Amino acid sequence: MTEPLAPGATIGILGGGQLGRMLSVAASRLGFRTHIYDPSELPPAGDVAHLVTTAPYEDSDALFAFATTVDVVTYEFENIPTLTLDALEDHAPIRPGREALRVSQDRLVEKEFLQGLGLKTAAFADVPDMAALATALPQIGAPAILKTRRFGYDGKGQARIMDPTGAEAALAEMQGAPAILEGFVDFSHEVSVIAARGLDGAVACFDPGENVHKDGILHTTTVPARLSASQRTDAVLLAANILNALEYVGVLGVELFVTPQGLIVNEIAPRVHNSGHWTQNGCVVDQFEQHIRAIAGWPLGDGKRHADVVMENLIGDDMDRVPELAKDPATALHLYGKAEARAGRKMGHVNRIAG
Amino acid sequence: MTEPLAPGATIGILGGGQLGRMLSVAASRLGFRTHIYDPSELPPAGDVAHLVTTAPYEDSDALFAFATTVDVVTYEFENIPTLTLDALEDHAPIRPGREALRVSQDRLVEKEFLQGLGLKTAAFADVPDMAALATALPQIGAPAILKTRRFGYDGKGQARIMDPTGAEAALAEMQGAPAILEGFVDFSHEVSVIAARGLDGAVACFDPGENVHKDGILHTTTVPARLSASQRTDAVLLAANILNALEYVGVLGVELFVTPQGLIVNEIAPRVHNSGHWTQNGCVVDQFEQHIRAIAGWPLGDGKRHADVVMENLIGDDMDRVPELAKDPATALHLYGKAEARAGRKMGHVNRIAG
Incomplete structure (x- = not known):
């Protein structure tokens, strides 16, 4: 079709x-x-x-x-x-196609893909076993982070190695899963670009948002993000580079570290992304409709932002704050209808509109 | 509860x-x-x-x-x-309660209710039969409109009487249904107020919209409407008057004629209203969420408008325009998923955001 x-x-x-x-x-x-x-x-x-x-x-x-x-x-x-x-x-x-899944399902494949496009990533090494870890650690340097190659999210499947003596314990935490060692990146803040590519190859990006995490889970996304004009351009161009390389159709999230040496790609997600929820109250066409438009072969929205927004996730018993939040006329509530407010569970989010 | x-x-x-x-x-x-x-x-x-x-x-x-x-x-x-x-x-x-339904289901009861609140309506008379029509017509004057008391919408169940010779034919169009004769109102334009009342009695109004009809069906609603400051105040106060009199809970639509003699109430609808669809892209809390908040006993949104909007209904084969409309980044599409685009059928609407 x-x-x-x-x-x-x-x-x-x-x-x-x-x-x-x-x-x-x-x-x-x-x-x-x-x-x-x-x-x-x-x-x-x-x-x-x-x-x-x-x-x-x-x-x-x-x-x-x-x-x-x-x-x-x-x-x-x-x-x-x-x-x-x-x-x-x-x-x-x-849609998006299988290549995007193949690349993003495996941290090692993803990093190699990104470097192949000429994009910067954290230093990394394949760590199939303890011998490989022992070899990689001096090259990458400590502190570093050991991560499972697959199935990690919200900080799960990760272990920090503060110095070489902690290497064995960290590898044990991987429970035998293939792992990748990543060097620490000295970044001032994290931003993400939510970008889309249509069936016709057209690309549209939303304004980058600035992310703050808490306990390994996204806490807030703020637009506009602190970025220079050239960083903003770089962010958009590298997202387009990734979309085109994957012949992607749909919305993709790209997490970026902002460093004095430029933007470093943390990871990509071949789907709508938590850091794009602000678009629901900041854009005519939000990330969800943008994704639907792309996979349906429709023209994309242009990603233009009409308001400053701070998105905050409601995690676990943050749900107790809903009655208070509902009173604030500048706050748009988005609840997910989940029955049980377990600790660490994403229950909803709010978009606070400025001005 | x-x-x-x-x-x-x-x-x-x-x-x-x-x-x-x-x-x-x-x-x-x-x-x-x-x-x-x-x-x-x-x-x-x-x-x-x-x-x-x-x-x-x-x-x-x-x-x-x-x-x-x-x-x-x-x-x-x-x-x-x-x-x-x-x-x-x-x-x-x-919610809203039965009193609002009782009043709004019958044009005669509704007009008497509104006049009882001291609000202006068109001149009207109960017309159970031809004798009553013959008596009423000289008092109301021609031209006038004969309407069924119940079940009218989108211009259905209405017949104009241009002069007394047309009275009998108009009554025949009512097909025996109880009717009301309404005098013509010399108005410059029509506006509507979408207002809400919470379970706690709090009232919030959206900015009035200006309505244009085509073939008896709402065509566009534009915000802001052409209203003086005092007309705007009057519109909000009379809506609140109606809501309080009905001890209403939920969103109510009030259609108003703007005349040199002030605002004249055309009709009320005890529900979300087509002329309030612009709120989806002009407000943090739109009329639909406002209604849900009210009937759920939640705090109301404040009705504040953050954009100028023109809402246009998509009727029947207006659906053929969707591929073009989808290309305009300032146009928000809202389609209803109806299978068959029959003539006169509301298939969707668009909200065009200015600026």
Whole structure:
């Protein structure tokens, strides 16, 4: 399919968390229906979807049945099993495509891909075992961070090595998973670019946001970010470089460290991104609609920002603050409908609009 | 229930058209689920709802089952049968309340209610039969408009009487339905106020919008409307007057004629209103979320407007313009997911943001 999807078409979404939920709402604004596929019962996105399939990602019968009801497949997370993609790809286009998943599912492959594009990353080394770690550590230097190559998110699957004596304990924390050693980057702050590429190759970027993390989880994103004009240009150009290299279709998040030596790419996420939630109250077309437009073959929004926004995540018992937050007329609430407010769980976010 | 509804609660919505659809999306932003009740298969709101009941409004078993799943009942249209309300009211609070429905379901009752508040309306007379029409016409004067007392919308159930010789033909168009004769109002333009009242009695108004109709259907709403400062104050005060008199909970639309003699109330609608769709792209809390906040017992948004907006309805084959409209970065699309673009059918709207 290269024709634009007509309103009334159905978009399949792998993963029914808050990102799938907000994608589903955006799809409805353009007249599309959604079909959510998620292994868990009552996923948050199911509250705002036309259809929900509850089945494991390895259930090829369920995947086939799902694929026959949808016109295009997209996803809210990058760790989709290869088997799932194999089962789907003959029946419906998968957007963003598999190359983006292959690259972003593995920190080592991702770093090599980024360096191949001439982009700066932290120093890194493949660490299949203790011998490799012992070799790599003197080259990378301590402190450094050992990370599993796959399935890490929100600071999970990571261990700091403050000096060589801590190497063995850090490797044990990987529990035998293939790992990568990354050097520390001396950065002043982190920003991210939420960028999109359409089916026709057009690229549009939202204004970079400045991110602050707390306990390894994104805490706030502020737009505008502290960036010089040339840094802003660099950020946009490198995001476009990545999108074009992947022949990407959809929204992609790029996390960047700001350093005196320029912008260093931390990681990329082939999906809508927590640091792009501010666009819901700062742009005519937000990141969720932008993603839907891209995968549906529609023209992209231009990413223009009409307000200064601070996005703050509501984690766990931050939900207790909702009655107070609801009183502030400059605060837009976005709650995810999750039943249980567990510690560390993303329950919602607020966008505070300035002026 | 007078406590605020907690996120996770379920809101029942009678009617699954575009208003129910956008109410459902707004409810999801606050972490609520919705249950849509509609007699037709696959209502537009069903695409973004947790539950859908397809049953007639007179099916008391289905209504009872529906009521047991919801924490509060609201509606997207005012012509809800009394029987439906009787079946629901013992099981869940109905917001806005029945008094607002009783008044707004009948043009005669509504006009008498408004005059009782000291508000100006068009001249009117009850016209149960031809004798009454013959008496009323010389008092009201021609031209005048004969309207069915109940079930009129988008110009349906109306007949103009240009001079007394046309009276009999106009009455025949009412097909025996009780009617009201209304005098013509010499107005320069029409505006509407979208106002809300919370469970605690707090009132908030959105900035009045200026409406242009085409073929009896709303065509555009423009904010800001052409109003003097004192007219703007009058508009807000009379809306508050109506809300308080009805002990109203929720969003109400008030259509006003602007005349040299002041503002004349055309009609009220006890629900979110087409002329309030601009709020989706002009306010932090739009009319749909405002309604959900009110019926959930939450604090209201303040109604502040952050942009100039022109809302335009997409009717019937206006849908053919969607590919062009999608290219304009200042245009926010809102499509309703209706399968068939029949003539006169509201298929979507666009909000054009200035500046």
